[in-house]
Amino acid sequence: MEGKGIDGKLLLLEKSDEISSDEISHLAIDIGGSLIKIVYFSTNSKCSTKDEAPALSKERQEVPNGDLNYHILSGRLYFVKFETSKIEDCIKVLASKKLQQCGAQCRHSHAVDKIKIKATGGGAFKFADLFKEKLGITLDKVEEMESLVAGANFLLKAVNREAFTYIGGQKEYVQIDQNDLYPYLLVNIGSGVSMIKVDGEGKFQRVSGTSVGGGTFLGLGKLLTKCKSFDELLELSHQGNSRVIDMLVGDICGGMDYTKIGLASTAIASSFGKAISENKELEDYKPEDIARSLLRMISNNIGQIAYLNALRFGLKRIILGGYFIRDHAYTMDTIAVAVDFWSKGEAKAMFLRHEGFLGALGAFMSYKDENADLMPLQLVEQQPPKSSSCIVDRIHNSTCVHENETGAVDCRLRVSSSFKIYDEVKRC
Numbered sequence: 001m002e003g004k005g006i007d008g009k010l011l012l013l014e015k016s017d018e019i020s021s022d023e024i025s026h027l028a029i030d031i032g033g034s035l036i037k038i039v040y041f042s043t044n045s046k047c048s049t050k051d052e053a054p055a056l057s058k059e060r061q062e063v064p065n066g067d068l069n070y071h072i073l074s075g076r077l078y079f080v081k082f083e084t085s086k087i088e089d090c091i092k093v094l095a096s097k098k099l100q101q102c103g104a105q106c107r108h109s110h111a112v113d114k115i116k117i118k119a120t121g122g123g124a125f126k127f128a129d130l131f132k133e134k135l136g137i138t139l140d141k142v143e144e145m146e147s148l149v150a151g152a153n154f155l156l157k158a159v160n161r162e163a164f165t166y167i168g169g170q171k172e173y174v175q176i177d178q179n180d181l182y183p184y185l186l187v188n189i190g191s192g193v194s195m196i197k198v199d200g201e202g203k204f205q206r207v208s209g210t211s212v213g214g215g216t217f218l219g220l221g222k223l224l225t226k227c228k229s230f231d232e233l234l235e236l237s238h239q240g241n242s243r244v245i246d247m248l249v250g251d252i253c254g255g256m257d258y259t260k261i262g263l264a265s266t267a268i269a270s271s272f273g274k275a276i277s278e279n280k281e282l283e284d285y286k287p288e289d290i291a292r293s294l295l296r297m298i299s300n301n302i303g304q305i306a307y308l309n310a311l312r313f314g315l316k317r318i319i320l321g322g323y324f325i326r327d328h329a330y331t332m333d334t335i336a337v338a339v340d341f342w343s344k345g346e347a348k349a350m351f352l353r354h355e356g357f358l359g360a361l362g363a364f365m366s367y368k369d370e371n372a373d374l375m376p377l378q379l380v381e382q383q384p385p386k387s388s389s390c391i392v393d394r395i396h397n398s399t400c401v402h403e404n405e406t407g408a409v410d411c412r413l414r415v416s417s418s419f420k421i422y423d424e425v426k427r428c
Ligand SMILES: Nc1ncnc2c1ncn2[C@@H]1O[C@H](COP(=O)(O)OP(=O)(O)O)[C@@H](O)[C@H]1O
Pocket: 031, 032, 033, 034, 035, 036, 083, 121, 189, 190, 191, 192, 213, 214, 215, 216, 217, 218, 230, 231, 321, 322, 323, 324, 325, 326, 356
């Protein structure tokens, strides 16, 4: 299991046993083709030092608002993931932490089999019976595209320093004016890729997609390089040189630019094209060069299709999400350069700090639609990220710290007083 912490330190997830059931109020899950993503809100503030979370509180604050009272729960939103192929591990962790007791339906029933949690992604259908059987809970399905859009809109509107451009190796955070947010093209690079034209809250249309996505990178990468994991493949690509396998314009044109059609000699004419004529076997190529060419081919292709769809609808802003991106410099650079190149600087690629959690966040936000039990969730307070950050990676039972990741969001939930989440969770 991996967790992300915005302000860097070893947040709640270093030891999974540290989270107990009475500290979690809401949880939503996105079960994709490759990964399971979970977003949950916790009033707990177990941080490595006291001063990391000064604003956190378990106290309820009564806030009159018209006829209704609300209470404010202060805490943090946490983000964790599992590999979908290891869904049994995910279920074990949920069972051990009793996180499954944190859905929206506690008020109506204390019976475990009446508990529902919001779930999105194809796996919300595929694994519904498994969740029921092993945890006794019902997955309350939220449509995937709807969730992606709701998650993206929420991040773009409510979280400071969420969106950034990546140009020349530099991140530049962009605070988008809320009145000028729409329309934009949302490109979610998961196992496959969905492209969605977003026109407002709940106003969107899936306009395109491609099956050449993150699953393709990982699947082909595993076959071609013998890498066992995404991280290994990504790491390998750092040391590679794509020119070894990719056929460049210069390779075709005797080292010259193809000026007439605007292609420099260094531009890729054909990804993996050199392999057709060199009479080499797979083993003759270095795995790192293969990983590099593969990453570049897929990222470039997505950038180009994204641009074409932006052009189709006259969209200037392309927002990229999905766990494939992983804040990875070469991936972001390739996509940003592709968009810039093809659009001649007209369109901008923007990335998100919580790129992999759009669906899960969207499903989390949908608790607000529950028959007024839970009033609109609001992120009313949030600390800006500090300079260094890290996450704890517990996949494959290994614990390691990654630098420069982003993560947990300090926030306050506004909930209806008729829905006594905290008490209910303790009673469940
Ligand atoms: N630790 C990881 N394990 C597997 N895939 C990963 C990992 N980190 C990033 N990825 C990439 O992210 C993709 C999945 O992205 P995601 O947005 O979670 O899609 P899905 O909802 O289809 O699972 C994978 O296909 C892979 O390219």
